[in-house]
Amino acid sequence: MKEKIHIKNIRELSVTRGESNDMRKKINCITIDHADVYNQFSSAVYFDAIISILVLSGKADIYINYKSYPISNNTLLILSSAHLFHFYECSKDFKCICLFVSRDFINEMDSTDMIYQRIKYGVRLYNTPVMSLNENNKNIALKRINAINEAIDNTGHFYYKEVILNNLFAFYLDLSNIIEHNSPASRGEGNPTRYESIIKSFIELLAANYREEHKVDFYASQLNLSAHYLTLIVKRVTGQSVSDFIFEMLYSESRTLLTHSKLSIQEISSVLNFSDQSSFGKFFKRKAGISPADFRKRR
Numbered sequence: 001m002k003e004k005i006h007i008k009n010i011r012e013l014s015v016t017r018g019e020s021n022d023m024r025k026k027i028n029c030i031t032i033d034h035a036d037v038y039n040q041f042s043s044a045v046y047f048d049a050i051i052s053i054l055v056l057s058g059k060a061d062i063y064i065n066y067k068s069y070p071i072s073n074n075t076l077l078i079l080s081s082a083h084l085f086h087f088y089e090c091s092k093d094f095k096c097i098c099l100f101v102s103r104d105f106i107n108e109m110d111s112t113d114m115i116y117q118r119i120k121y122g123v124r125l126y127n128t129p130v131m132s133l134n135e136n137n138k139n140i141a142l143k144r145i146n147a148i149n150e151a152i153d154n155t156g157h158f159y160y161k162e163v164i165l166n167n168l169f170a171f172y173l174d175l176s177n178i179i180e181h182n183s184p185a186s187r188g189e190g191n192p193t194r195y196e197s198i199i200k201s202f203i204e205l206l207a208a209n210y211r212e213e214h215k216v217d218f219y220a221s222q223l224n225l226s227a228h229y230l231t232l233i234v235k236r237v238t239g240q241s242v243s244d245f246i247f248e249m250l251y252s253e254s255r256t257l258l259t260h261s262k263l264s265i266q267e268i269s270s271v272l273n274f275s276d277q278s279s280f281g282k283f284f285k286r287k288a289g290i291s292p293a294d295f296r297k298r299r
Contacts, residue, residue, distance in 0.1 A: 007248045009048045010100045011256050013040070021155055025260070026105040027164065029149035031097045034058070037087045044086045048207050048249075050101045052175065053077040054133075054141050058094030062087050065196065066237075069130045074138045076131050076178070081207045082200035083129060084238070099145050101168070103207055137178050144171035198223065198233050202242070210249040212273050216242045251287045254280070258296045265292045 011025045032040070037060065044063070055075040062069050062077070064085045071077065079085060081103065133141065148171060151157075151164045205222055213219070219242060220227040227242075234242050250272055257268045269280030284292045 006043060007046045007048065007245065007252050009252060009256060010102050011260055012252065013100070021152070023152050023155075023161075023164070026102045027148070027152065027168070028100045029097065029145055029152065030100075031056075031095065034090050034092050034094045037090045037094065041085075041087050044084055046081060046084050046203060047079070047100065048081050048103050050081070050106065051077070051079040051083075052099040052141075052145070052171075053079070053096050054098075054138065054145065055094075055096045056142070058091040060087055060091065060094050061089040064129050065199075071130060074133045074135065076133050076138075076141060078129050078131075078175070078179075080200075080204070082203040097142065097145055099148065099171070131178070133178065140174050141171070141178070144174055147171075195233055195237055198225070198230070199237050202230065202234065203245075206245055206249060210246060211253065211271065214246055214250070214273065216246075219246075247283075247287070250283070254284055254292070255288075255295070258292055265296075268292070 010028050013028065013030070053076070055071050055073055055077075057073055059070065059072045062071055062085060064077075064079070064083055066084070069077075144167065148164065148167045151160075151167045154160065154163065157163050201223055202219055205219055209218070216227045216231060220230040223230060231242050234240065234245070238245075254268060254272060257263055257271065258265075261268070263271065265280070266277045269277045272280065274280040274283065281291055284295070288295055290298075
């Protein structure tokens with residue numbers, strides 16, 4: 001029996017670094033060590049974010065889409081919302097720096113569409129998410145990530161968001177350059193299987209539409225598949241149904257909205273496209289064991 005899969009967003013990270021502000025709900029940089037790995041990243045998870053992980057010291061083993069990868073100093077991991085991952089071994093001296101960029105933030109980056117498309121995790125990088133860097137490229141990547149982190153903390157800057165974006169642009173440009181020179185995918189290797197391509201497309205489609213679309217038929221039709229075939233593939237590869245993924249995403253977002261937003265429960269049910277507040281309440285209670293109102297009181 002496969003382990004239960006979770007879908008999370010940046011706002012659910014319990015590991016935090018730097019100043020606490022609303023921007024870190026959309027884009028965040030954190031340095032994690034051995035203890036953080038086991039506390040936060042030891043269970044299989046999809047993140048609704050683009051994640052770049054740069055290993056600074058030590059060794060670890062990580063599962064990405066059911067494949068095992070050994071990682072160590074100077075390793076760079078590039079993960080999308082279509083990558084299921086978790087750490088399962090980690091040395092005591094392990095440390096890495098992680099850059100999380102949410103889909104919400106990516107969607108605001110209209111002027112960076114070309115950059116995003118180049119480092120987007122499609123066929124080219126989907127099956128080759130891990131690469132080894134030389135010392136120079138490691139230092140470049142680390143410098144860019146640290147600059148983004150400092151920009152996020154500099155909330156008093158008159159052009160606050162623009163400075164963050166400019167630093168993110170620079171990181172993505174350097175990342176694209178590194179990928180072009182170092183990724184095995186750039187030499188035509190590592191094409192995903194048909195099942196893997198379908199899972200990847202489904203997860204990306206789900207991340208973009210889960211608030212409005214709750215039915216399997218929608219996702220199947222968008223992928224030009226029957227609902228039965230999509231369900232069969234997802235179940236075979238992940239051990240969970242399409243509905244499990246949809247409901248997990250809705251449950252994750254409902255917890256976030258109840259915890260971090262000032263929206264009323266009725267407004268949250270509308271945002272998540274439930275037919276009414278009662279339907280949302282029943283859905284949430286089935287997942288959490290308590291009502292949305294009681295959940296909000298406990299936070």
